[in-house]
Amino acid sequence: MLNAAGLPQGEALRVWVLVHEQPDGTWGAGGSIVRYADLVALAKSDKKAATGA
Numbered sequence: 001m002l003n004a005a006g007l008p009q010g011e012a013l014r015v016w017v018l019v020h021e022q023p024d025g026t027w028g029a030g031g032s033i034v035r036y037a038d039l040v041a042l043a044k045s046d047k048k049a050a051t052g053a
Helices: 009-014 035-050
Strands: 027-029 032-034
Touching: none
Parallel strands: none
Antiparallel strands: 027 032
16 A cells, blocks of 8 residues: 555555445454444544644
8 A cells, every 4th residue: 555655664554444345343453353433543542642632
């Protein structure tokens, strides 16, 4: 995705790919189920950390 977007490796954490065909509650990372609400909360906290808000 980074190559397609023309972004350097350092921007990898800013690129998110959401597959809409995959039902919520069936995503996983690190051996745990990850829900859409978890991703939204993570993105909001990352935005606050980046802006200092």
